[in-house]
Amino acid sequence: MSKPLISVRGLTKKFGDFTAVDGIDFDVAKGESFGLLGPNGAGKSTTMRILAATSTRTSGTVEILDKDPELFGPLVRAHLGVVPQQDNLDNELTVSENLFIYGRYFGLSKKFIKNKIEELLEFAQLEEKRDVKVEALSGGMKRRLTIARGLVSEPDILLLDEPTTGLDPQARHILWDRLFRLKEQGVTLVLTTHFMDEAEQLCDRLVVMDKGAIMAEGSPAGLIKQYSSKEVLEVRFGSDRNKEVAPQLATMCERMETLPDRLLMYTEDGEALLEKITHAGMHATTSLVRRSSLEDVFLRLTGRTLIE
Amino acid sequence: MRTAVEIAVSRKSSAMYAGRPHVLLERGWLAFRSSTWIPVVTGFLEPVLFLLAFGYGMGTLIGDVTTGTTTMDYTLFIAPGLLANSAMNGAIYDSTWNVFWKLNESKLYKTMLSTPLGPLDIALGEITWALIRGLVYSLGFLTVVTALGLTPSFWAILAIPAASLVAFGFASFGMAITSFFKTYQQMGFINFVLLPMTLFSGSLYPISVYPDWLERIIMALPLWHGIEMVRAFWFGNISSGVLVHIAYFLVMIATGLFVTSRRLRALFLR
Structure with a gap:
């Protein structure tokens, strides 16, 4: 078996007396779609921020493509596409400008990004909205744009924190379809969710988290077979x-x-x-x-x- | 075509700096293109209105002003002080309220820090953007003043680099202070400090009129150094005192950059 893209051992994060993540271990292999399933407050988002190299850990080790995100923040972030829980699009800019400038943050050439934008607008089904300010988009469109934005740099790993929370059922299904396409293209997905149907639809393998700890690990079908x-x-x-x-x-x-x-x-x-x-x-x-x-x-x- | 990872590797990016502050300027320009021009125009007009009201209004009552051994027309006296003010206003506009918005409301810096950009890229980029606005304001003011025939000589052009230094200093320090503020009430504190500093720092009259203790307080504040520095270049009265003013602003710039990038890291990468 080849080396995992993400390797987490004994990861712990404390905020004062509160332990948000309590010594968790997991690996994510290349091309895998991996989920963190649990209720709000289980420590999923905290774990995601540490994987995204935007938060430090209290103890334990984390390796993303053999690099410690705490020591090589910018380098690790160059490998990642990040879709945060709350859309944080640039409201002062249009749809295509959002994609363009985000690519520039990665240092990509203008020519490369311009070509990439066409591909991403098609992927996000937002060709008609390219010159619209993002404020005017619906919740589902903003989400798709945020995902498209995360793909500008052709990341090795796409991190999605609660990708469909707050969306209506139709928008969720469109989004699942888009994520499923990425999965088919071999993009490694790591996602958190508190929707079991989402986890069943999208994850090859998942960990069930509660109160900062991992309660079980396996494929959706395997877990159901084992525990129910x-x-x-x-x-x-x-x-x-x-x-x-x-x-x-x-x-x-x-x-x-x-x-x-x-x-x-x-x-x-x-x-x-x-x-x-x-x-x-x-x-x-x-x-x-x-x-x-x-x-x-x-x-x-x-x-x-x-x-x- | 190089990938994001190859670029990150080749830059030898540290945790603080990816070597790309210019992308902040690109972003600033994209947003500025489609935004309203009203705040730019009003920001530029403020010192012009001051010049008209005080120079041509009050000035006719005052007549000439004597500082040290030189005597000059009042309007001519206040012009360089207002130029320094103009540079400060431009720089403060972007580095305080706009930065506050991007820190706390739009979370733009948080988004940027989820890419390979580092806190120092953001601090340098945003401060440079604010500095450019300060520079544009002071160039505009210089144009108006020259058109009014108030420029003493060609050497007054040297007041522009001096005004840029003022803008850079205030942009850097303004962003650093703003990075500590969480509420709009706290932001009000900035105006509370700026207004008296603007009025009392000697742009409208020489601070030698003050009692000794007040003069000392004013001389500790950045705007006085800015006004004196711009005035020195404006009239070509370059003395070793100018070095003190320059040093004051260099320290202000360095402190602001250092504090801002540390604060960005503490806020978004902890």
């Missing part, structure tokens, strides 16, 4: 009844999680379980059988839901 059952039966009996019936239901499945509004029953065959419950004389107000997701993995590992 094939199917989940969600049942509601009404807020008061849920607790009453819970002990009896727990004996009928492999594992059960009691949420404030519903019960999650883990099983290999959801329909069969539902029939069994009905047979036992309990009638759920609503019921839903679905496949296990990363949300269930997170619930299993931490006892909490991803979005609270």
Whole structure:
């Protein structure tokens, strides 16, 4: 196996008494799409800033293409494309000017950038908007422009912090499609998200983070297989009844999680379980059988839901 | 065609400096092209209005002014002081409010520091941009003054490099101070200092009229050094005192650059 592009060992970041990242280890291989999944405050963004060579660490080692980002900041940043959580486009400039000047920050020649802009505008589906000030763009367009901007320097690694947070479903799907194309082109992606569907769509491999620590690591399918059952039966009996019936239901499945509004029953065959419950004389107000997701993995590992 | 990485390697970039402050000027020009000209015009007009109001208004009441052994027309006396003021205004305009905006609202410097640029690139680039504005203001003022026949001799052209030094000093120091401010209230402090300094630093009358203690305070402030330096070149009265003024501004520039780049690192690369 070739050497990983990113190698992190025992990474810790403290802000005063608060430990934001607590001794994490992971590697990212070339061409891989790697995700940090966890709720807000899990330490994902702090980790991303350290990878982006814009934040120092308290202890541990980080190597990006064999270089310590803390010692070789500008050199490491020359390898990276960064898409921050909040779009920080240059509002005083137009769409194409934003791409142009960002390339200049990397020292790229004007001629190179001019050609690159055409390619990126097409990629971001913003050809029509090239001479529009970025203030006038929709949230989805700004996001696509921010990603396009991160690609001006043809980076080895693209870092995306919560790429679709705050976007409507349609804009998210367009964005996923664009990111998927990058993945197909072999760009190494590192992204943070608290959306399990996003992680499932985009990540080859991911770590589940909570309170600054890594709880589990693997492919989305692998994690689901390891930490959850094939199917989940969600049942509601009404807020008061849920607790009453819970002990009896727990004996009928492999594992059960009691949420404030519903019960999650883990099983290999959801329909069969539902029939069994009905047979036992309990009638759920609503019921839903679905496949296990990363949300269930997170619930299993931490006892909490991803979005609270 | 060289890649971003090859460029970064060839520059031997340090953590503080990538050797590309000029891209800040490119960015400044792109933004300036499409922005409104009103603040530029008003900034330039301010010392011109001062010259008209005080020179031709008050000046007719005052008549001549005597400093040391020379006596001259009042309007002629205030022109170089206002030139120094003009250079300061231009430099301050960009290095305080515009920098404050880019630090705290648009987060432009944060974005730049996620690229291979270093804090010193940003400090040098932005200060140079502010210095250019100061230079443009003072050139404009010199043109007006020359048209009014107030330029004593061809040597007054030397007042322009002197005014550039004033602009550079204020741009550098202004950005350094601004990098510590987080709120608009704190920014108000800058105006609170600038207005009295502008009025009392001797552009409108010789500071020898002050009691000794006040004269000493004024002589410690940068604008007085700026005015005296510009005035010395303006009238061709070059003495060793000019070296003190030049040294004052060189220290101001160096301190400002040092503090600004350290602050940028502390704010965005910690």
